[in-house]
Amino acid sequence: MSARVGTYLAAPVMAFLIALCVTPLLILFAYSFFRVDFVAISYDPSFANYAKIAGSATYRGLILKAFGSGALVAAITAVIGYPVAWFIAKRAGAMKSALLTLLLVPLYSGDLVRVFAWRVLLGAEGVINRSLIWAGVTDAPIQGLLFSPLATHIALTYNYLPFMVIGLWLAFESLDDAWLEAAADLGAKGPSRFARVVLPLTSPGLIAGGLMVFVMVVGDYLTPQLLGGASGITVISAINDLFGTAFDWPLGSAIAWTMLAILMAFFALGAVLIRRSSLVGGA
Amino acid sequence: MSRAATFWVWAVFAFMYLPIAMIALFSLNDSKIMSLPFSGFTLHWYADVLGDGRLGGGFLTTLSVAFLVAICATVLGALAALALSFYPMRGRGIFTVLLLAPFLIPKLILAVAQLILFNEAGLPRSLLTVIGAQTVIVLPFSTLVIASVLIRIDRGLLEAAADLGASGLSAFRRVVLPLMANGLLASWVVAFVLSSSEYVLTAFVSGRAQPLSVLVASDFRFALSPSLNALAVMIVFGNIALVALAELIRRRAGQARG
Known part of the structure; x- marks a missing residue:
């Protein structure tokens, strides 16, 4: 009887999510097979959009670039976050919950404000450049600071580091010091204890955190747009353009679904890896 | 090792709060130019926003x-x-x-x-x-x-x-x-x-x-x-x-x- 109660409770939520999340994505999928005929959408299904993506060096390059950025930022946040997660789990003592809260607070400022703050810091008229000129270190603003891949990746690291730390922290919490x-x-010895005990036992956290960061970097629209300048064109911004000025919803839909399919494949792979690595940990 | 880790944790948290601290600092600075010599304290940027x-x-x-x-x-x-x-x-x-x-x-x-x-x-x-x-x-x-x-x-x-x-x-x-x-x-x-x-x-x-x-x-x-x-x-x-x-x-x- 009580299994029914849970199902009844979940039903309205399920209906809501199907209406506003599943259905839109399915319609998007259907659109990916249509094409634009002058200014109207022609409902005449074909694989032409997917063929166009596969045949275009530009789109292939943008997709690879997105995955490159995702992997790079996942690696950077892992290196930066690993000692932090260890410290919070094993050394922070009474400060543990305060540190965790402090870590998450910047996330609540909203993406727009966070990206704006980096512009204030890195811009040609921004704090770092103005202050360097005032201090006499340089005569002209360092242009490469803002509107560059460097600026984008600093801010991406900043945006998603907390997620990596949380993933790793959970893994460290369940790491028994007796091992x-x-x-x-x-x-x-120390290094071999790290390589053969700590690293394998925390790898589920590393994979989970890495996957989360990877997906969010790949899907980030604002950060490269506002900080990347000419380098800020991403596969996500290409979708945005196709739905806006370029008016080719079907092609935009096909690119979006290509990304979704690849991301889902990564998730499936991640789930398998986590299961396997926790089996090693449990043995 | 523990001291190095403590330093690292402090540095990471400083990084997490640096951008917010900077905009807060320069929102109180009495100059249109965001640069290091502070020109004095003001609240008129806040008054501008609230009056908009x-x-x-x-x-x-x-x-x-x-x-x-x-x-x-x-x-x-x-x-x-x-x-x-x-x-x-x-x-x-x-x-x-x-x-x-x-x-x-x-x-x-x-x-x-x-x-x-x-x-x-x-x-x-x-x-x-x-x-x-x-x-x-x-x-x-x-x-x-x-x-x-x-x-x-x-x-x-x-x-x-x-x-x-x-x-x-x-x-x-x-x-x-x-x-x-x-x-x-x-x-x-x-x-x-x-x-x-x-x-x-x-x-x-x-x-x-x-x-x-x-x-x-x-x-x-x-x-x-x-x-x-x-x-x-x-x-x-x-x-x-x-x-x-x-x-x-x-x-x-x-x-x-x-």
């Missing part, structure tokens, strides 16, 4:  | 949208959290995936998909479409907040209520609901904050009445100025104050049980 003592008793 | 009628109108739109989104997300989030953590249900796995999907799908892709839906359904873009769209992406967070309160409630209390002759409904109304009330309140506040600062989705599905985030997006995009700093600082501190409030409420939900 380390046992390894030490058996004569393992 | 266009921003004031957008702010009111944001408040009314966020108010309603927070209610919708909390009601749906409560149903979802109850189904996931309190009453067993069929199809739990697929339900969880469906709930989390809006968080992981690139927002711009969800935005264009909803744009097509509204277009096909002949729904004009309005604040109503904004409320629907925002509720979808706020829902995973409100569910999480409420579930975090629900999992701390002792199931024994439900059994005790049943033993004392309470029906399922009255046990819920008189035992579970009072215990989860703080979770609902915390979820409402978190949803309010997330809704008010959302931009990408909102920009796509809003019509003529534009919330604050859409209104200031082009300013943020093209200009740097101390009054924009002041505006950003007010948004950040408003949000942080509300989130702190929500966290306080959520923790008290735990203590009352303990």
